[in-house]
Amino acid sequence: MSQPLIRLEHGCVSFAGQPALEDVSLELQQGEIVTLVGPNGSGKTTLVRVLLGLLPLDSGTLWRTPRLRIGYMPQKLAVHATLPLTVKRFLQLVPGVKAAEIKTALQETGALKVYHSPLQRISGGELQRVLLARALLRKPQLLVLDEPVQGVDVNGQLELYNLIGRLRERYGCGVLMVSHDLHLVMRATDRVLCLNRHLCCSGQPEQVSHHPAFVALFGDQAARDLAVYHHAHDHQHDLHGCVLDDSKPHDHGPDCTHA
Ligand SMILES: Nc1ncnc2c1ncn2[C@@H]1O[C@H](COP(=O)(O)OP(=O)(O)OP(=O)(O)O)[C@@H](O)[C@H]1O
Numbered sequence: 382m383s384q385p386l387i388r389l390e391h392g393c394v395s396f397a398g399q400p401a402l403e404d405v406s407l408e409l410q411q412g413e414i415v416t417l418v419g420p421n422g423s424g425k426t427t428l429v430r431v432l433l434g435l436l437p438l439d440s441g442t443l444w445r446t447p448r449l450r451i452g453y454m455p456q457k458l459a460v461h462a463t464l465p466l467t468v469k470r471f472l473q474l475v476p477g478v479k480a481a482e483i484k485t486a487l488q489e490t491g492a493l494k495v496y497h498s499p500l501q502r503i504s505g506g507e508l509q510r511v512l513l514a515r516a517l518l519r520k521p522q523l524l525v526l527d528e529p530v531q532g533v534d535v536n537g538q539l540e541l542y543n544l545i546g547r548l549r550e551r552y553g554c555g556v557l558m559v560s561h562d563l564h565l566v567m568r569a570t571d572r573v574l575c576l577n578r579h580l581c582c583s584g585q586p587e588q589v590s591h592h593p594a595f596v597a598l599f600g601d602q603a604a605r606d607l608a609v610y611h612h613a614h615d616h617q618h619d620l621h622g623c624v625l626d627d628s629k630p631h632d633h634g635p636d637c638t639h640a
Contacts, residue, residue, distance in 0.1 A: 388407075388408045389407050416567075416569075452521030453516055468511050509533055529545065
């Protein structure tokens with residue numbers, strides 16, 4: 382397998398003595414979409430902040446490909462209601478960006494029509510598309526999307542996930558998404574990481590949906606919902622979610638629990 386974009390080994394973070402992340406290890410590869418799921422307070426945002434380099438680890442190691450360009454779409458954007466900021470002006474705040482690039486990014490995310498609109502007036506779905514456009518302006522090798530479809534209706538969610546899939550194809554970037562939405566997000570993901578302070582399970586959506594740790598966290602219904610979903614793949618994964626090369630046998634890791 383090629384060099385990962387990011388590798389975290391045995392990452393631990395506590396706040397005031399309370400563990401938020403315990404012994405979390407993961408890798409993100411170029412061109413793959415990985416979704417982080419977990420209940421409220423399970424450490425998803427903390428993990429994202431660690432990977433972005435915004436929060437130091439208490440212990441463990443984080444390795445990133447040198448000069449890794451990350452496009453980050455935050456969970457929330459606080460814009461003061463009285464601040465006169467249009468979408469165009471907001472995106473011009475990205476260092477070194479050109480007007481043509483802004484229009485291209487908005488076109489790409491389907492939000493060009495709000496180019497001149499005040500940021501506070503656009504809809505939730507339009508705002509998510511503008512934030513995605515902002516993330517693209519960094520020409521990212523890795524897109525990190527913290528709950529990218531929140532506040533968006535179901536049809537809009539589907540469209541956004543499809544768009545994220547197209548962006549991955551177009552830019553060849555890796556994508557890390559945080560999501561609460563278990564059903565729809567599985568349409569768009571190659572690998573799921575199920576977090577509850579530690580990584581409970583990980584792998585392809587189908588595999589994770591049957592994992593006892595996943596069922597314990599999200600319940601039988603969520604597992605059944607996921608089980609009916611079939612992701613169109615032109616390749617196979619092993620039980621860690623890694624893409625299998627038919628010519629090579631599966632390499633067992635130290636934490637392998639399967640035969
Ligand atoms: N800066 C901080 N100071 C103190 N505690 C924090 C801080 N950030 C996060 N926490 C705590 O760490 C735990 C994990 O929080 P985190 O925001 O990472 O969870 P999450 O999975 O993203 O939750 P949600 O799904 O609700 O967004 C929570 O108990 C939270 O209260």
